[in-house]
Amino acid sequence: MAQKSLLITGCSSGIGYDAAKGMAGRGWRVFATCRDPADCARLEADGLESFPLDHTDPDTIRAALAEATSRTGGTLDAIFANGAFGLPGALEDLPTDALRAIFETNFFGVHELVRQTIPVMRTQGHGRIVLNSSVLGFTTIRWRGAYASTKFALEGYGDTLRLEMADANIDTVLIEPGPITSMIRAKSxxxxxxxxxxxxxxxxxxxxxSLLKRLYDNTTKPDAFELPPAAVTRKLAHAFESPRPRARYLVTTPTYAAAILKRLLPTRLADRILARS
Known part of the structure; x- marks a missing residue:
């Protein structure tokens, strides 16, 4: 059987990097893309196929997809839209242009990637689109309004896309990690x-x-129940390889706990619990 191909965005570190290494280890042909060409060179030296892709630049998305499909003979079995960044701060302190900037990467760039990928998947008659959402895609905490807003949008987008693409044999899956060891805090x-x-x-x-200590203290202990990126990769493997993938995959205990709170508790009571986070 032909080797399956997968394009991943945001592979310079954390979830994206582990996903690229992990799925390549499972026999997939992985195209591990990054925004910075220097990171791509580092991944190439690490044995991965890598080239630039910036969610905010449609031309780089187009070029990356062209490069991937040229190497496979015109096919691409799956994508993992992982690229994103955090922007902590109280909503009242965020200029509107700040929200535009984070949506450009975390949401609009995902849409551009999906739109450019679908024609390839339609032509080959199948495909799998996996979107990296978050526990903050269905619940939220203080200081995370910008990031949560992009992930809430991604949840609605993914649910709609799953319905619309079912007749094209293209599955859409949402991954919902909680606290995962990564560079997102430093990069924010x-x-x-x-x-x-x-x-x-x-x-x-x-x-x-509160926020400044958490943001700048490099000696801060890991979050409670924090897991390594490999925990996400394990769920990704099922999302990519199962004949009938789930609509969403929860990762980490806090994500499961938040889902239960969301389902069972009145909003005001849940707010009081989340306010302590």
Missing amino acids: RPHFEAWVDWRASPRRAQYEA
């Missing part, structure tokens, strides 16, 4: 610094007591 700092004027905020004392 430049975005926070670019957009959030916390010193002028009426919440300045709260920033100093």
